[in-house]
Amino acid sequence: MRLVKLLANLGYGSRKEVQTAIRHGWVTDRDGKALKADSPTAHENILFDDEPLDPAQGVVVLMNKPLGYTCSIKDKGRLVYDLLPDRFRMRKPVLSTIGRLDKETSGALLFTDDGTFLHKVISPKAEVPKVYEVTLDRPMKGDEAALFASGGMMLESEVKPLKPAGLEVLDETHARLILHEGRYHQARRMFAATGNHVTALTRSRIGALGLDGLEEGGWKALSEDEKALIFAAE
Missing domain, CATH: 3.30.70.580 (Pseudouridine synthase I, catalytic domain, N-terminal subdomain)
Known part of the structure; x- marks a missing residue:
């Protein structure tokens, strides 16, 4: 890919702005040599205003x-x-x-x-697990883990049951929830269905x-x- 198109696609400016930057010598290699629009240089060896380029496409x-x-x-x-x-x-x-x-x-x-x-x-099909740290408004009842893992839990206004989810109880108002799908406000709605309210929610891990x-x-x-x-x- 030509240097002008590469820089424009990475958001460094319009093609005209990138061409101006090249003419002013703001685009160099790691040895400080100014590059031209047709310079065959590897992405990792290009500096813009003395800084390495942002990650390449596919980031x-x-x-x-x-x-x-x-x-x-x-x-x-x-x-x-x-x-x-x-x-x-x-x-x-x-x-x-x-x-x-x-x-x-x-x-x-x-x-x-x-x-x-x-x-x-x-x-x-990927079922990438997402792990959430949950803080609740009131103590759990004790049957939440079994309910979430059942594969038969239904959320209000939905017609398809939730996939089985994991629940690790940390203490009476804190838990770790593992989901394998991503429905709208799913974690909050699951606990709401048990009569509880999520006061803080953090996703700590993806896979x-x-x-x-x-x-x-x-x-x-x-x-x-x-x-x-x-x-x-x-």
Whole structure:
């Protein structure tokens, strides 16, 4: 791919703006040599304004989403995209979230510009487990684990029962919930069906991929080994 198209697709500007940057010598190799529009240079050897390029197309990003941010660009207020570099919104293909976390849920959130990878993760056949740390308004009754694991639990206004879900009780108002599907506000609705109310919800793991110290609001591009953890169950 020509340098101008590569940089434009990564969101560094329009083709005209990228051409201007190249003419001014802002695009170099790691030895400091200014590159030209037709310079045959590997992605990892290109610097823009003395900084390495953003990840190439096919990137998968993990974010530790804070509370108060939404995933849909149609929503008003703070968006998860505000926590990424501005140019990420200009990438082609676009960078999309893999599933969503609602405004009042924090934790592990994935993004990618790879449509095939996105659908692989969210496919019902994949059954990628998502692990949530749950805080409840009142003590659990004691039968929640059996109910969630039954495979027969129905949510209000739905006609298909939930897939079996795992529940690890940590104490009377704290639990770890493992889901293998992603219905609308599923964790909250499951506990609501038992007469309880979720007061705090954090997604701590997707497959075997955890946050591993990633600070709140922080993000990182995943390595191939880390991407493979998404499809591995601990």
